[in-house]
Amino acid sequence: MNILVFNVGSTTLKYACIDAETEEITTAGLVDRIGQPGGDAIDHIAAAKIAISEVGLNNVCVIGHRIVQGGDLFLEPALVTPDVLERLRTLDTLAPLHNPAARSVVEGLVEIETPQILVFDTSYFLTLSPAAFRYAVPEDWYQKHAVRRYGFHGTSHQYVTQKAIQFIDGDETSRIISLHLGGGASATASVGGRAVDTSMGMTPLEGLVMATRSGDLDPAIVLHMTEHAGLEPSEVRNSLNRKSGLLGLCGDQDMRTVLERRQSGDSSATLAIDIYVRRIIKTIGSYIAILGGLDALVFTAGVGQHSSEIRHLVCESLQHFGISLSQEKNRTCCDDLADISAPNARVRTLVVGTNEELAIARLVRNRAKS
Template sequence: MILVLNSGSSSVKFRVVDVADPSAGQRGTVERIGEPGGVPDHAAALEEILGGLDTSGIDAVGHRVVHGGSRFTEPALVDDAMLSVLHELTPLAPLHNPGGIAGIEAARAALPGVPHVAVFDTAFHATLPAAARTYALDRDLTARFGIRRYGFHGTSCDIVSRRTAELLGRPLAELNMIVLHLGNGASATAIRGGASVETSMGLTPLEGLVMGTRSGDVDPAVLSYLHRAAGLSSAAAEEQLQRHGGLKGLSGANDMRTVLSRRAAGDPDASLAFDVYCHRIRKYVGAYHAVLGRLDAIVFTAGVGEHAAPVRAAALEGLSSWGITVDADRNAAHASVISPDDARVTVCVVPTDEELAIAEQVHARLGP
C-alpha cells in the first residue's frame, strides 16, 4: 500500500492506494493547519492522519511536489541531500513548495522505516521543446537563475491523457490532444503522442489561464506600473496577481459555482468574469490547435472542467468551422464524450486522479 500525501500551506490531503485495486483505501483531508481551530503544524496533521490508519500496511509514501525545477524530471527518492535541493527551489514556487517540503519532513519523521518518493508536477513537461520553454530574455540571466517555462499540473495531464486514449480506444502515441485542467488553478496543455509540447503555466503557476485567485496572463509591466502609480511594493503587486486576481478579482468570488449562480441572477461582474475566463480558454485552444497541427481531442478535467457545463460550452463556442462542437444534451448530462458522433475533434470530460497517478509513479520508481 502506498500513502499519497498532497501537502499545501494550510492543508494535507491523503489517500492510501493499492495500485492493484485503486478503488480501495482510505482518504481524507486535514485543513486549517496553523489557523485558529486547526492543528498547529504539518507534524500534527500527519499525527492526526496516521492515528486513523493501519501503518503496518504502508510500504511507501508518495509526495506531490509542485516545482522540481530543472533538477527533477522524474520521481525522486527523498533523502537529506534531495530535501536540501528542494529548499533551494522554493523561490520558484513560494506559494506551493514550502507546504510540500513541510509535509515531507513531517512524514519522514513519522514514518522513518519506509521509502519516501517525491513526484513533481513539472516533470511531465520536461519534454517541452526549446522554442516552447524559452523566454525571450537575456540568455545569461535566464541561465543563471533558471528562468524558463516549466509547466504544472503534469501529474494530472499524465493520467488524463492515458485515460482519454483508453476512452477513445486509440493508442496514446497516435493522439494529439489539448488537456484543459480547470480547477482553482487552471492550465491548458498540448500533448502530442503522450508528450507535452506546450503548456500555459510558465516559470510559476501564475501564467496562462484565468484562475480562482490568480490572474493568469498579464502585461509584465503591470507590476512596475502598480509600483509607480499605486505605490505598491513588488511583493504587494505580486500579491494582487496571485491572491486577489482571477475570478475573485473580477467578481469577488473565486469559486466558479458562485460565479455561475450570480451570473444566472444577472450579476454583471460575474458575467464579465465568466466571459473573460472562457475567452482565455478559447484563445489557448486556438493557439494549441496551431501548435499541434492536427487535433484529435479536447479534454476537460478537474473540478470546473468536470462539473461546469456552461464553461465547457462557452469555452468552445464558435469553433465549429475547426470541427470543434459541443452537443448541448451530452454536455448537460456530463457525458464522457460531449461532442456529436460525427465531430472531427472529440470533446471529452475525463476525471483526473492525481493521487492514483502519484501512487503509480511511486510503484514504478521503487519496483515490485
C-alpha cells in the same frame, strides 16, 4: 505494497492509501480549509497527522508526495534525503502557494522510518522543446537563473491524456488538448501522450485565469505597481497569486458562486466569466495551430469535470474547429470518463476525472522498485 499518497494544495491536503499492485484505494480523504477559521487543521503538518491517524502506518511501505515545482533540479521522482530537502527549499519562490506547504509535510515526517518519495508536477513537461520552454529574455537569465517554462499539473495532464488516448483508440500521433480547470487552471497540448506546450510557466501564475491567480498579464504591470504605485515586490506577488483571478474581478473565487451571480445578472461576475472563458478559448486556438489539428479536447478537475456551463461556454465558439457538444450529454454528464461530443463532431470532447493520487502512486511504485 501499500503507498500513502499526499497531495497538498494551498489550503487542502488530499490523501489516499493505495495498493500498488491492484491499484485499489483502501482509504482516502480530504483535510480542508487548512489554516482558515473553522478549518479542519491549523497547518499542513497537523493535516498530515490527521490523515496518518486515519490510515495508520503499520502497512504503509512508502509515502509519496506531490510536489508542484521540481525546477531543473528534479527530473524524476526522488527519494527524500537531507540533500534532496536542501535542494527542494530553493524552489519555494517558484510555487509559493504549494511548494512550501508540501515541503513542510515532508520535513515534518522525516523522523518516521517510512521512506518518502517526491513526485514532481513538472516532470511531464520534460518533452517540451526549447522553442516551447524558453522565454525571449537575455541568455544569462536562462543560464544563470533557470528562467524558463516548467509547466504544472503534470501528473493530472499526463493521467487524463493517457485515458483519453485509450478511450478514442488513439496512438502515438493522437493530438490532445487537456484543460485542468480547478482553483488553479492550466492547458496542455500533447501528441501521443508527450507534452509539446503548456500554459503555466516558470511559476503556476502564468496562463489561464484562475480562482485567485491572474494568469497572463503584461510584465510591465509589475514594474508599474512597484515603481509608481509604491508596492513592495512581495505585495505584488501576493496580490497576483492570492487576490487576482476571479476573486480580483468580482470578489468571489468559487466558480459555483460566480456562475450563480452571473445567472442572476451580476455584471462583475458576468465579466469575470467572460474573461475566464475567453482566455481558455484563445489558448485552445493557439494549441490547435501548433498541433496542426485536434483529435480530442479533454476537460478535467473540479470546474472542468463538474461545470457543464463552463464547458458549453468554452466550446460554443470553437465549432469551426470541429468541436461541438451534445447539449444533453454535456448537461447530464456525471461519469469519470464520458464523451460529450455531438454525433457529427470532428473532434471528440471528453470529460475525464483526474486521479492524481493514483498517478503519483504509479510513479512512486516504479521509483521504489528501481
